Amino acid sequence: MQESDPHFDSTLAIRPVVVPRPEHNISRANISENALKVLYRLRQENFQAHLVGGGVRDLLLGHEPKDFDVATDATPEQVRQVFRNCRLIGRRFRLAHVHFGRDIIEVATFRGSGVDDDTTTDRQVENGMIVRDNSYGTIAEDALRRDFTINALYYDIADFSLVDYAGGLTDLRLGQMRLIGEPEQRYREDPVRMLRAVRFACKLGFTIEPATERPLFDLGHLLGDIPAARLFDELIKLFHSGYGLGVFEKLRHYGLFGHLFPATEDALAREDHDFPITFVSRGLSNTDKRLLEDKPVTPAFLFGVLLWEPVRLRFEALVAEGMGANEAILLASSEVCSRQQPLVAIPKRFSLPMREIWALQPRLEQRDGKRPYRLITHPRFRAAYDFLLLRAESGESDPELAAWWTRFQDASSQERASMTDAARGRRRPRRRRKPSGSANEVVG
Ligand code: ATP
Ligand code: MG
Secondary structure, three states, X not given: OOOOOOOOEOOOOEOOXXXXXXXXXXXXXXXXXXXXXXXXXXXXXXXXXXXXXXXXXXXXXXOOOOOOEEEEOOOHHHHHHHOOOEEEEOOXXXXXXXXXXXXXXXXXXXXXXXXXXXXXXXXXXEOOEEEOOOOEOOHHHHHHOOOEHHHOEEEEOOOXXXXXXXXXXXXXXXXXXXXXXXHHHHHHHOOHHHHHHHHHHHHHOOEEOHXXXXXXXOOHHHHHHOOHHHHHHHHHHHHOXXXXXXXXXXXXHOOOHHHHOHHHHHHHHOOOOOHHHHHHHXXXXXXXXXXXXXXXXXXXXXXXXXXXXXXHHHHHHHHHOOOOHHHHHHHHHHHHHHHHOOOOOOOHHHHHHHHHHHHXXXXXXXXXXXXXXXXXXXXXXXXXXXXXXXXXXXXXXXXXXXXXXHHHHHOOHHHHHHHHHHHHOOOOOOXXXXXXXXXXXXXX
């Protein structure tokens, strides 16, 4: 700790822990060239310039940071005057984006905590977060309005020291997530912090400190106030970062999953076989494995997996009522999607292929005549086949069917002909429709 340090905030009477360069392991060699350029340039203009957030946290843990964020006392307008390649974004909170080709360094002005914390009149809700005011502040104020202590560490380009206002270095050492301030209040301000707690705990392998963890069990309903588009983005970060299986288990453990996917949670909770859980778990760990191998993944498949169980149950019910399989899968899909969409807005470019993957499931059972030849040319065949494999592996669908399609894809035309002939006799007898008058009856 240094005495008379320039980071001391006399208004808040907060003296941070300052770790000088020789005593920490952040080396400029591990910071991106563009981030360094921004930091040095701001410094040259006599502004404060710090690296902050996930970048500092990950460097301290010896991980490769995803991106580098910069915090400064320069206003966004001042940042724009310093950098030609700069755009200001955001309406209420203006942020500066400094562009280097495709690389963007985000520069945020220190945010104040707001003077009228106790009045609600100046509170506004933006994107599901309670926003007190948008005034700029000191670095100490900026630190205290961040979420977790380990996300509130600053690397000061002036002397390469580490600055810690919230006890993040200790928590980093202990391997734990701790919210800054009163946990319940911080979750109420922005319920997405609950999802962030789960995400970082899984990503870093950290525990969640008890006071930070406790409210997670009770506050899941607050997720209902978050705009559906923001939840979609957050779910992609949760499930497409390589540790989706752990995330799923933790979200269910805290009772958060049911507030994101109520129909799926209902189906899983009343399962009388293991396969629905096995199916989701396998689907997620497949995705984790693909990410590890740098293979592409798509939200269409991810949400297809997460929502399949309610779709399947509804589909089976409709078929039992006498509806044809192709029709029943479409109806079940739209019912489940229209209940899910207000909670988590899946963009059309993902929900359409997701529904195609589902729609192809019953069609994969129809293996006679020319149908299989048409099906393998369908643009969504490969994804639908992968989906079928997953269903077979988890014991939900007949493994013989999946094996048939595996063989069919590589078979010669002669083999294919005998395969479709053999399948003719095996076709599942079409159930008879209920007599007319049934609500789902479609005259065909
Ligand atoms: P990642 O590795 O996922 O990028 P990150 O910690 O950098 O992790 P970001 O979402 O990029 O996460 O946010 C950058 C920083 O902004 C965080 O480290 C944190 O200090 C602050 N922050 C982000 N979201 C919130 C929030 N909802 N509430 C308070 N502070 C937040
Ligand atoms: Mg980040």
